[in-house]
Amino acid sequence: MAITDRHATTLALAHALSAAERGLAVIPLSRTKLPALRSPHHAGAPHARAHDAPAPGAGAPRPAPPCHGECGRLGHGVYDASTDPRRIRELFAAAPWATGYGIACGLPPHHLIGVDLDTKSDVDASAALRELALRHLFTIPETVVVTTPSGGRHIWLAGPPDTVVPNSAGRLAPGIDIRGAGGYLVGPGSRTEHGVYSTVPGTAHLPPAPCPPALLRLLTPPPRAPHATPPPHTGTAAQQGHGLVQFVLAAHEGQRNTRLFWAACRAYENGLGDTLTPHLTAAALRIGLTPREAHATITSAARLTGHA
Template identity: 60%
Template sequence: MPRPDHTRALHAALLTAARGLPVIPLSRTKLPAVRSPHRGETGATACRGACGRPGHGVHDATTDPALIRALFALAPWATGYGIACGVPPAHLVGVDLDVKHGADGVGALHALAETHGFAVPQTVTVLTPSGGRHLWFTAPGPVPNSAGRLAPGIDIRGAGGYVVGPGSRTVAGRYLLAPGSTGHPLAPVPEALLRLAAPPPAPPRPPEQEAPRHPAEKRAAGLVRFVLDSREGERNGRLFWAACRAYDAGFGEALAPALVTAAVHTGLSEREAAATVASAGRLRASAEP
């Protein structure tokens, strides 16, 4: 017999999908609830659903009611749902305003608005269990994910990411629509905020005739190019390898920001890229005598 939280999440997911926003079931930990069909396979897989089986996270997201019911049936433990960001035609952008660990995302967003001269429009707003909120906007195209880059307490959920939908229950509590938010249409993201959310400039690729004169500089530029040339399915591995080589050469800390920026340009989120580089640094530190 379905549990009440599961039934409520399915109902809320169907209502959200009816607005044209694709959804997936989530577990109480806010992770995709349908298990990967590739678990137990040796080696990493870059499958994004091409195998035809469910269990590929945000790549399973759909607005089809029958498929949504089928996904929830595969995960009776699901108590929430995620809404895929960056999917046309809406290209949903979730602005996650956190208030945990001393951060004040709400205040930080208003400070950005004042500094850069834009107003924060009324739009769908979701209250999070921690006291923060998610603002939903539409964008003219995909917007990259970022964590804390605009300001402490402000995360951007864009292409390849998802936001937890209202009506979901997690280990932290329930996500709810803010009072009065139900009737609001999705507002376009302010242009100034869109510019701030754009990825940082790519590290320059020095022309061959102007190659760095110092061997270490030339080596560092080559590692950045190695990351920039990554394709989907190999981005994390190439970033980790490049970061390890940088730490081996003694300039890992100095090169880390450029490696993270390069990885963001290949499609990784800033948080994931930073975690990969940090992991390489810890590995090299533990290997030192």
């Protein structure tokens, strides 16, 4: 291993131990941001469990239940995450190529929720979050914010212990991914192929702030209800549909995806989704979105409202 890699591993371990002191469970990550330790149950892996192979004379084997570390070996991704310094050193000793660490979400005491604002597309995720905050009357409190090598941001929030926040990509709004139970965030100080993750000055020592209740409701949509026959489209419904289309047409650059997403959500919530989709798509094309972008945004709205 190169000296620089050894140095990066040493730094990653130091940062991981520091995070663990704050009650954050961690795992080692490779330069690709993936868990550094390979699953011991991967096809062809040595010492595979006995029930991974069919018994002599047996027919087709039943699929083995997923192992979340019950076998006692390392390599179960986020299920290896720990706050125990001895365990963390053991994980890093088994992965001397690790140059970063992941912080498991959804675990006590913080029940961490990560709001990942992406910058890999033409979507302004920060603007999308601000518009959601205005629409749903919440504010993001002062909390830990981590910058990514690509210019994105991870906002750390604490969730309630009795609520499971699922992972999602683009469901809340285009460009906004959520890291919840079973997911992890790349920890500050980690070095990846594209650079280093760092905390925004002044936020490093803040505790994860409680997630605003209005935002939490958006992150935990109710179970999908059986489809019901939509009511007849009265004049009021037609007027509402026209208003949503006009709302999209009035979008300025930087608002196009968020306005389309919001309008599509309202359309589906009011039983107008299928009827208005072609009109909202046409409006999106008029303001400069591509057919692919319009379709992706409307599909995200359908998923969020339980209609996809």
